[in-house]
Structures are given as structure tokens and as C-alpha cells.
Amino acid sequence: MAHTPNTTPELAPFTFAYKVVHGAPIYLDVYPPSLPPDSRVANAANRNGNHDPAIVPALLYFHGGGLTVGNRKSWFPQWLQKRVTAAGYVFMSADYRLMPPATGHDIIDDIKDIFRFISGELNSKLSAAAADGTLARFGVDPNAIAVAGSSAGGQATYWSAMHVSPKPKAIVLLYAMGGDYLTPQYLTKKTVPFFRGREILDPADYSEYMYPFADSLEVISDSPLAYNPSSSPMPGFPANPRMLLSRLYLQLGVLVDYLTGEHGLSDILRKALASDKTDLAHSTGSDYYDAINDRLKQLIPERHHLLFPQFATISDWPPAYLVHGTLDTAVLVHESRYMHRRLEDVGVNVTLSVQEGKEHSFDYEPDAETVHGKELFDSVDEFLKEHLEKARTD
Template sequence: MCAYLAAIHATPRPKAVLSLYGMGGDMLTWQYLTVKTEPFFRGREILHTADFSDFLYPAYRDLPSTSDSALAYHPTTHRIPGYPSNPRQLLGRLYLQLGVFLDYFTGAHEPSLSDALRNLLSADGRLVRDADPEGDDAKYANYIPAEHRHLFPQLNINSDLPPMFLIHGSADTAVFVRESKAMYARLENAGVRAELKILEGKEHNFDYEASAEQEFGQPGGLFEQAMDFLVGRLCRDTARIEK
């Protein structure tokens, strides 16, 4: 997400973008807008909202600002060993669970942006969990206040963006693969050089697996392909400057 937004808004722009299971390709989906009552995020338990009352609207507005929040975990004796003890670590997942992620992402709580988009997309039959990317977002973008549209990468794709290399697991339940599929399609339509690698059966954070280096780090493998993509772009620009 940060890489996409940097490519769109930063000055100077990045020379290239490598996206590993990145958010932002399609945020008008089931994952962001539906209320979940059963495990949906990598098989992990449903969170109890009462445990996060300080971080829910409108109470969260009274929290002091912070630029840092340390990683912290419960000991192995906890009912969920290794469970985060810092509630901030779970807020993204909580807001997805409640179907209000976009309210917190934009600050548009009253009226609720999530409610408006949920009703609209539901009426059009687009809030299906396993749906593939489809259609034009122009209709729905009109329901997003103009001051927030710059936060949605999918609404800001143009031909000036740098080349992008996208990698995503087909079985990702944290950020659905449709996000990278949608981003790739939008980049192609805009004439931006892009490559998309979909890894069959892989979940979110597949590169953290113990077997990742053996599976993807061999000569000519995925990791080398991604590196070649980035180095090729950087070296080309360096050669142009030297000339």
C-alpha cells in the first residue's frame, strides 16, 4: 500500500515498485466491507470488540497521538500463546472483521463511508468473497468524498507510474489475490510496464516460510526475477544519466 501511494504521490517518484501481496488494488470488496462472524483472516479467531473499546469510534479520538507502537506479545502461558498484547497490532484485522476498515482509513465515520459503499456494492451483487476483479470503479468512486480519493491507489492509476512487479499467493486470506490482479489490469490499461506472478496455493507472508528460500531463492527463481526487474530499471536510469 505504501509503495503504491509513494508511486502515485511522492516527489520524486520511485523508479520501480515491488509489491509482495500488496493492498490497494481493489479496496471496494467483501474483505473491506462485510461484517465477519467466522474466521476469515488466515484462519485466526474472531476478535472480541469489547477488548478494543478504546480504539473504536468515537472513543479512539481521545487517544493520544503516537508515531510508534512497540511490538509486544503474551507469553506461552497465555490462552493464545504468542498472541499480541499490544492491541494496536490487531486493529487492521479488527476493522476488516467489522466491515468498517474504510471508515478508519479515511476518517469518514459520519456518515459512514463503509455503510454507503456496502449498500451500493451489495445492491450490484459485487460483495462476493471469491469474486474476481470486474468493471469500472467510476460509479463507486463518486460515493467516496473527493478529499479521500487520493488514498485509494485503484482510483489514481495513470501512465506516469513507474514499472511494477507484483507477487501474490492465490490462497492469500489477508489480502486477496484479486487486489494484485486488479492492480495489474489497471496498470496494463494505463500503459504502465508491469509483471504479475501468482503463486498457487500460497498464503499471506509466504516468503516467511522456512522453505521459501529453497523454493523461490534458487538461480532463476522468483526472488531473482524480482531482483532483476528492479536492478534492470535502476541500472537503465543510471546509464541514461551517465550519458
């Protein structure tokens, strides 16, 4: 659900299709470690005449965009990629199918297929790509993978912890969607600006993306960001209508319908929610919200329960690092606070870093490295190093 200008990666990655759907490939970008030639990783890669690749841990990243827009280069977290590759690890960024017409079920299938590709095919493809000897050979240790995601990518990260086996060794969730879908933010209809004070959208302008869909609405996994030029009557306004879909679905209170593919479900949940969860800023413990969620869960067809992290069995989840701004108007800080309490209650190693006064996508602000680099960004980096190094020695 990110809504800030694009930040593109500085390095050229290896790009591979990890699956094909309806004849269209879905891609994964792989960024090699960037340590100097005398480093441990580079030496391992070049010994014996460059025949032994260095098998190293990796971080898999999922982009934001409300599950409706973007690609593996959208809202690219340079601060995270630079730290990961400088540590001698591989950084990977993946596309996944977008809503609509895809649903959360399709995206979970994509996530599972990414991990199958990493464990089964990736290293042989990397060896072939570096066969000319111009690059140090490296491979990914499939038993030492962490996952991170921003906003909608955080939802994909939750799904990785829920549905991938073996589980990631650590997860990083940056203002993640999915911590609690059963709130007014997702279920109520809004008639006044609610996200950054921006205008209320006219659904008629987005009829192509409203249920029931036209037959021409194709399955896609790559929808690049685009903005109107300065010469336009609305300079800087999103030129790709998909960039506004998640905001529209929140405005209409129907995002859960598009997530599940069960249209009309949001209306049922909206009526049942009534006045519950109207104050998400207070310190009520997770038991209070669990009770409401358990009641609403009964109204959701069982086949969709696997889409909701709040319904998941979490006692076996990997260590987690959650980050959220207190003034986030897209994904409320309640979602991370709620999941933090749930994980903490069952003994999962979990950290929550709440950034006072920060909005959605604050880590893409021009001064983000100066403001957050030494504390937040380096803390995330140390968290990943701790658990990836542990994984490679187990």
C-alpha cells in the same frame, strides 16, 4: 496486514529522524551497501583519501501491519535487504504514522516527507555519521530510488507512485493492500472466521481503538510486535492489541472509515455494493470492476479519492512488479490481479507473479529462501537492478 512472527534485520543500520510530529521523531533506517573492499562501490567511496562518497541507487521499504501496527524492523524482509545491499545499493526501511488516530492522509504526508528528507538532508547526515573513517562513505542517488512494500507497506508503495515527484524508478508490491478497497473483504461484516481460520474478535476488547477515540489515543509511528510468553494462558497470542486491529476492522467491514477518517462511509458503500463483486476469483477484465468502482466513487467525498489507487491516473507510473499468493485470506489476490490488468491496459511495464497455494506473508516462512529464492526472489532482484541501473545512467 502481515500476521507472521517478526524477522529482525541482522545488520545495524544508520538511523535518522526524517520528521517530528507533536514532538515525537519518526525514523528511517539506512543499511549501507555490503560489497567487498575491492568492489566498484567501495573503491569509489575510498578514493582520494575517503573524501568522495559513492552515490548509489537505493530501495525504500515500507513494513506491513495493516497500517495499524509495526515499525521499520517489523516483518523485516531479510531476503530483499540482502539482495539489495549485495548489489551495491542502499536499503532503507521507514516508519510512518499508524491508524488510528492517523489516517491515510497523514501517511501520505509522511511518505512525501521521507522523499524530501532523502533528497535534501540524508547524504549530509550519512557523511557526518561516517566522518571518523571507520566506514566507507556512501550516499543515496535521489534520482535512482525504487520502492517496495509488503501488505500495508504495499499500500504505501502505491501511494509513493501516486503522490511523490519525481516518481520512484520502480515499485515492488508484495501482496499489497489498496488494489481494490471496494470489495466485500473490506466492506462486509463477518461473523465467522475469515483470516486463517482464526477466532472472531470481540470489539469491546479494543474499545480504545474504536471510533470515537478517547483523547488519550496518541499519534504514534512505532508500535513493536509483542507476543504472550509460554507461561501465559494464551501463549503466543499477540500481546500488543494493535496487532489485531486490521483484522478487527476487516471483521467489522469498517477499514475504509479508518483509512479516510470518514466514519460511516463504509456503511454507505456496503449498501451500494449490494451483490456486486461477490465473485472476485473469476477472470472478468478490469473494465467490469472499473464500472463498479466508478459508480461507488461518486459516493466517496472527493478529498479522499487520492487514497485509492484504483482511482489513480496510472499511465505515468513506474515499472511495477506485483507478487501475491492465491490463498491469501487477508488481502485477496484479486487486488493484485485487478491492478495488474489496469496497469497493463495503459502500457505500464508490469509483472504479476501469482504464487499458487500461498497465504499472506508467505515470504517469511522458514523455508522461503529454499522454495522461492532462485525464481521469485532473484527475479525481483533482477527487476530492481534493471531499473535502478537504468536510472543511474540516464
